[in-house]
Amino acid sequence: xxxxxxxxxxxxxxxxxxxxxxxxxxxxxxxxxxxxxxxxxxxxxxxxxxxxxxxxxxxxxxxxxxxxxxxxxxxxxxxxxxxxxxxxxxxxxxxxxxxxxxxxxxxxxxxxxxxxxxxxxxxxxxxxxxxxxxxxxxxxxxxxxxxxxxxxxxxxxxxxxxxxxxxxxxxxxxxxxxxxxxxxxxxxxxxxxxxxxxxxxxxxxxxxxxxxxxxxxxxxxxxxxxxxxxxxxxxxxxxxxxxxxxxxxxxxxxxxxxxxxxxxxxxxxxxxxxxxxxxxxxxxxxxxxxxxxxxxxxxxxxxxxxxxxx
Numbered sequence: 001x002x003x004x005x006x007x008x009x010x011x012x013x014x015x016x017x018x019x020x021x022x023x024x025x026x027x028x029x030x031x032x033x034x035x036x037x038x039x040x041x042x043x044x045x046x047x048x049x050x051x052x053x054x055x056x057x058x059x060x061x062x063x064x065x066x067x068x069x070x071x072x073x074x075x076x077x078x079x080x081x082x083x084x085x086x087x088x089x090x091x092x093x094x095x096x097x098x099x100x101x102x103x104x105x106x107x108x109x110x111x112x113x114x115x116x117x118x119x120x121x122x123x124x125x126x127x128x129x130x131x132x133x134x135x136x137x138x139x140x141x142x143x144x145x146x147x148x149x150x151x152x153x154x155x156x157x158x159x160x161x162x163x164x165x166x167x168x169x170x171x172x173x174x175x176x177x178x179x180x181x182x183x184x185x186x187x188x189x190x191x192x193x194x195x196x197x198x199x200x201x202x203x204x205x206x207x208x209x210x211x212x213x214x215x216x217x218x219x220x221x222x223x224x225x226x227x228x229x230x231x232x233x234x235x236x237x238x239x240x241x242x243x244x245x246x247x248x249x250x251x252x253x254x255x256x257x258x259x260x261x262x263x264x265x266x267x268x269x270x271x272x273x274x275x276x277x278x279x280x281x282x283x284x285x286x287x288x289x290x291x292x293x294x295x296x297x298x299x300x301x302x303x304x305x306x307x308x309x310x
Contacts, residue, residue, distance in 0.1 A: 011254050011269040019276060026283040034279070036162060042275030043168035044223045046268055048242060049249035050175045051219030053267045054212040056250050057179075057192045059259025060115035062213065064104060065220035065246055066239035067126035072097045073224030074130055076150075077139040077234035086150045094221050100126060101217020102210055109206035123243070134236040141232045154230030164226050171219065175264045184211060192259025248299045249274050273298070 022029045048065050055062045072093040079089035100122060107118040141147040156163045179185035187208050191198045199205055223242075228234045253270030255262025277298060281291045 011252065011266050011273070014252075015269050015273050015276070018273060022276065022280040022283075026280065028283055029280065034283075036160075036165075038272075038275050038279045039165045039168075040162040041279070042271050043162070043164035044227060045242065045245045045249055045274060046168050046271035047171050047219050047223045047226070048246040049253075049267050049271050050171050050264060051216035052243075052246040052250050053175070053253075053255055053262065053264055054179075054188060055115075055216050056247070056255050056257060057188050057259055057262055058209060058212050059192045059195065060108065060209070060212070061119060061247070061257075062101075062104065062216045063116065063119040063243050064100065064122035064126060065216060065223075066242035067123045067130065068097050068100050068217050068220035069224035069227065069239035069242060070234075070236060071100070071126050071130045071133070071224070072221035073228040073238055074134050074139055074234040074236060076225050077141055077228050078133075080147050080150050081139060081142045083144065083146060086146050089150070090153075090225055093225055094218050097221025097224070098214045098218040101213040101215065101220075104217070105210035105213035108213070109209040130236045134234065136236055138236070139234045141228075147232070151229050151232050154226040154228070155232075164230070167222070167226065171222070172264060172268055179264055184208070188212060189260055192261070194260070245274055245295075248295065251299065 019029075028034055048069070052062055052065065075096055076089050076093040079092060080086065084092075104115075104119050104122045107113045107121070108115050111118070113121075141150060152163065153167075154164055158166065179188065187198070187203055190201075190203065191205060191208050195205060198208075220239075224234075224239065227238060249270035250262070250267050251257060251270065252273050253262065253266030253268070255266060274295070277295060278291065281294060286294070
């Protein structure tokens with residue numbers, strides 16, 4: 001029983017132990033300003049990872065989230081710089097992100113293309129589309145009232161806490177509710193557990209896959225909006241490698257890459273581990289080259305631990 005409890009809460013235990021080690025190595029780690037900085041930086045990856053959790057729970061994968069982030073961030077910047085209403089600009093970007101996710105979902109559910117290949121195609125096409133759309137140059141927001149209001153989404157504070165942290169919290173509350181309290185959530189787990197059995201039981205497998213990829217695309221777009229808002233510009237090369245960080249957060253949180261097992265609460269823990277790792281390596285002045293190696297080792301340990309549990 002003790003071993004089962006240990007395995008159930010291994011992500012939280014790992015996060016606590018890791019945080020304690022870093023606090024001893026760097027006195028600046030537990031300062032309020034640094035903790036808020038970690039949460040703000042983690043929010044981007046966490047929001048993307050929330051959508052990735054839905055996909056991985058079905059046994060799929062989404063490699064296109066970084067490109068969706070870049071494209072939708074560029075779209076939102078273009079609309080804001082053109083004087084479009086902030087609400088309309090945000091909604092348009094979110095809808096575009098969902099439609100891109102649907103495109104991947106159609107290739108997977110209707111075209112019977114493997115998720116890895118389908119989302120690789122989407123990633124490549126959309127990265128090129130972003131470069132075409134932006135002419136390979138950043139799009140700045142401008143300095144009018146609309147741009148100033150938009151910039152608060154990613155760069156503003158409320159009660160001393162960065163607004164992206166509130167947005168991250170809202171995303172995870174909604175995702176938790178969907179996965180634990182709705183039929184879609186139950187169907188997602190059922191599909192990941194056994195796709196053939198799900199078909200035989202009458203579940204609309206295609207519809208479920210379309211839904212999860214649309215959710216992933218929309219949340220990647222939301223992350224793109226936040227980054228664009230914070231930087232007051234959209235970089236066509238934004239989001240490169242973000243899909244790997246999102247997958248890492250999901251896996252570190254205990255969600256199985258085979259699908260059918262995991263939780264959205266584990267994902268937020270995994271995202272925090274990735275965020276704290278990046279922050280700790282920066283505080284300790286570790287070269288960015290070694291940071292990639294360290295991140296890879298942590299992911300490898302998480303995957304091996306997942307396989308050992310089975």
